[in-house]
Amino acid sequence: MIEAEGLTKVYGDKTAVGGVSFTVQAGQVTGFLGPNGAGKSTTMRMIMGLDTPTAGTVTVNGVPFARHAAPLREIGALLDAKAVHTSRSAYNHLLAMAATHSIPRKRVHEVIDMTGLAEVARKKVKGFSLGMGQRLGIAAALLGDPQTIILDEPVNGLDPEGVVWVRNLVKYLASEGRTVFLSSHLMSEMALTADHLIVIGRGKIIADAPIKDIITGKGHSRTRVRSDQPDRLMHVLAGTGVSVELQDHELLEVTGLDPRQIARSALDNQVLIYELTPLQASLEEAYMELTKDEVEYHSLITTGAPVSAQSGGN
Amino acid sequence: MSTSTSTQPAAGPGRAAARNAANPGPGPSFFRVLNSEFIKFRTLLSTMILLASTAVVMVGFGALSAWGTGQFADQAASDPGAAEAIASQGGDLAVSVPTSGAAFAQLILGSLGVLLMSSEFTTGMARSTFAAVPKRLPAFIAKLVVVVVSAFVVTAVSTYVAGLVSVPILDNFGLKLDLASSQSVKLLLVTGGYVAAVAAIGMALGTLLRNSAGGIMALVGLFFVAPIAFQLIPGEFFEEARKYLPGNTITPLTAVEHVPDTLEVWQAALVLGAWVVVPVVLAMILLKKRDV
Ligand SMILES: Nc1ncnc2c1ncn2[C@@H]1O[C@H](COP(=O)(O)OP(=O)(O)O)[C@@H](O)[C@H]1O
Numbered sequence: 001m002i003e004a005e006g007l008t009k010v011y012g013d014k015t016a017v018g019g020v021s022f023t024v025q026a027g028q029v030t031g032f033l034g035p036n037g038a039g040k041s042t043t044m045r046m047i048m049g050l051d052t053p054t055a056g057t058v059t060v061n062g063v064p065f066a067r068h069a070a071p072l073r074e075i076g077a078l079l080d081a082k083a084v085h086t087s088r089s090a091y092n093h094l095l096a097m098a099a100t101h102s103i104p105r106k107r108v109h110e111v112i113d114m115t116g117l118a119e120v121a122r123k124k125v126k127g128f129s130l131g132m133g134q135r136l137g138i139a140a141a142l143l144g145d146p147q148t149i150i151l152d153e154p155v156n157g158l159d160p161e162g163v164v165w166v167r168n169l170v171k172y173l174a175s176e177g178r179t180v181f182l183s184s185h186l187m188s189e190m191a192l193t194a195d196h197l198i199v200i201g202r203g204k205i206i207a208d209a210p211i212k213d214i215i216t217g218k219g220h221s222r223t224r225v226r227s228d229q230p231d232r233l234m235h236v237l238a239g240t241g242v243s244v245e246l247q248d249h250e251l252l253e254v255t256g257l258d259p260r261q262i263a264r265s266a267l268d269n270q271v272l273i274y275e276l277t278p279l280q281a282s283l284e285e286a287y288m289e290l291t292k293d294e295v296e297y298h299s300l301i302t303t304g305a306p307v308s309a310q311s312g313g314n
Numbered sequence: 315m316s317t318s319t320s321t322q323p324a325a326g327p328g329r330a331a332a333r334n335a336a337n338p339g340p341g342p343s344f345f346r347v348l349n350s351e352f353i354k355f356r357t358l359l360s361t362m363i364l365l366a367s368t369a370v371v372m373v374g375f376g377a378l379s380a381w382g383t384g385q386f387a388d389q390a391a392s393d394p395g396a397a398e399a400i401a402s403q404g405g406d407l408a409v410s411v412p413t414s415g416a417a418f419a420q421l422i423l424g425s426l427g428v429l430l431m432s433s434e435f436t437t438g439m440a441r442s443t444f445a446a447v448p449k450r451l452p453a454f455i456a457k458l459v460v461v462v463v464s465a466f467v468v469t470a471v472s473t474y475v476a477g478l479v480s481v482p483i484l485d486n487f488g489l490k491l492d493l494a495s496s497q498s499v500k501l502l503l504v505t506g507g508y509v510a511a512v513a514a515i516g517m518a519l520g521t522l523l524r525n526s527a528g529g530i531m532a533l534v535g536l537f538f539v540a541p542i543a544f545q546l547i548p549g550e551f552f553e554e555a556r557k558y559l560p561g562n563t564i565t566p567l568t569a570v571e572h573v574p575d576t577l578e579v580w581q582a583a584l585v586l587g588a589w590v591v592v593p594v595v596l597a598m599i600l601l602k603k604r605d606v
């Protein structure tokens with residue numbers, strides 16, 4: 001279990017993470033979704049004790065990462081940026097990591113086989129593709145057979161087969177009762193992998209809910225309404241958290257109220273409505289909805305492209 | 315621990331749940347971290363190349379210097395300047411031949427010290443290193459031990475081999491070199507210790523600057539540029555300060571008798587010690603404090 005409490009990171013005058021609080025439960029895959037620059041990697045580095053929080057705390061199984069007696073056996077992490085000396089072979093990298101915790105050579109071979117690196121393990125990491133680099137990072141994360149696994153954008157650069165493999169791996173790890181915390185800027189990826197979703201934008205938590213709630217757009221449901229008195233209906237429905245948009249002659253789109261509430265208001269106010277259609281938000285739409293005021297890089301969201309260029313030093 | 319099956323992604327179902335939460339297994343003790351740092355050290359080809367080139371340069375310069383010294387000894391009778399240089403080694407010309415490549419060893423192994431730490435940061439390896447050893451200082455100290463010991467051993471062994479190569483060459487000129495004499499042994503040990511100190515300073519610079527080029531430039535500036543600059547700048551202050559540069563402690567440390575315009579032996583040892591301790595302690599404090 002990972003618990004963050006008012007976790008904050010300020011770089012100079014830039015607030016990368018602005019006082020987030022969340023809990024990542026064991027036994028399920030928790031997705032950490034947010035556009036690039038939202039603060040996902042920074043949050044994960046703070047969990048791993050690599051960046052010191054400006055304020056707030058984060059613990060893993062109740063203890064700050066650095067205070068664990070055997071950190072690699074508690075938490076394994078694949079961090080966004082490469083964390084390997086590229087002139088060393090994958091095998092020697094893992095061997096050196098394993099040595100810090102007396103993890104046997106046998107386990108090094110195990111994780112190499114698990115991640116499909118057997119053929120390239122003796123080669124210098126320099127020549128690795130992005131996907132092989134990700135596999136090596138995952139191998140390193142699994143080395144200590146940790147209870148908690150943190151993966152920052154693990155599917156970046158993986159081929160479709162690799163993507164499916166990561167998906168199955170994280171689900172399997174969660175089914176064993178482990179805590180799995182996985183970041184991505186792609187809603188579609190999260191929809192297929194995560195059980196629970198924490199959405200972050202500009203360093204703030206925007207949503208923290210089971211994935212199915214976010215998919216069905218709870219609290220963000222949209223309804224198409226036709227009425228012969230659209231102006232009057234707009235007036236009647238207006239309220240906090242509700243937005244009504246006149247889309248066409250007699251056609252309204254209402255957000256923030258469910259169809260029953262709309263029908264009730266219409267009845268109470270004697271307004272005739274002749275269409276009432278709940279609009280199921282797609283995942284992508286729900287994500288855009290959630291982050292629309294929080295997006296730092298609009299172009300990224302509108303194109304939906306998996307941009308790998310980083311906005312700052314990770 | 316339960317049996318593991320390689321076909322499954324993790325190491326066997328239920329293993330996570332079955333693990334004893336209170337005692338997850340061995341953690342990063344200093345010995346383990348030292349072992350890890352040694353593995354990292356020996357699995358980089360560039361490290362091995364730098365060590366080998368140190369040996370080659372030391373032995374090569376020893377041989378070259380043996381030949382040069384032989385020539386020089388012939389002229390020494392007629393050259394008053396030469397006589398002075400001989401005096402600092404108690405009249406024994408040949409004894410300092412095996413360590414004549416030490417200035418290069420110092421540059422190469424000092425740079426190695428810089429690189430071993432700066433590359434952690436430039437490659438991102440530091441994230442792996444300090445995730446495995448979140449207290450950070452054990453990893454720093456382990457690396458320092460590896461750097462210092464390897465610099466000492468390589469310098470000492472190369473000095474000895476350079477000596478073995480030089481003996482027959484000097485013999486041709488009628489000069490005797492006794493590798494077992496107390497001054498030979500002292501030169502070998504002190505030079506080895508001195509180069510190890512330079513490597514430690516290099517590692518501290520690499521940790522502070524986190525940049526290979528910057529670290530090596532700082533090292534070269536301190537050991538090669540500053541002594542010359544201090545000599546060129548007129549004024550008593552620079553003349554005096556020059557003695558306290560780390561590179562100028564080696565002469566008093568290895569001399570048989572006190573050489574004019576240098577520190578006393580005990581002063582030189584303290585000054586060199588300070589040049590090591592101050593940057594190393596600063597590097598440790600900042601490494602602990604800064605984000606990786
Ligand atoms: N070391 C750093 N120094 C300065 N700014 C940083 C640093 N790391 C991240 N940032 C900034 O903090 C914000 C969050 O970055 P990051 O955590 O990498 O986001 P994400 O992983 O969600 O894309 C970005 O605006 C980024 O530029």
Ligand SMILES: [Mg+2]
Binds near residue numbers: 037042080152
């Ligand atoms: Mg990131």
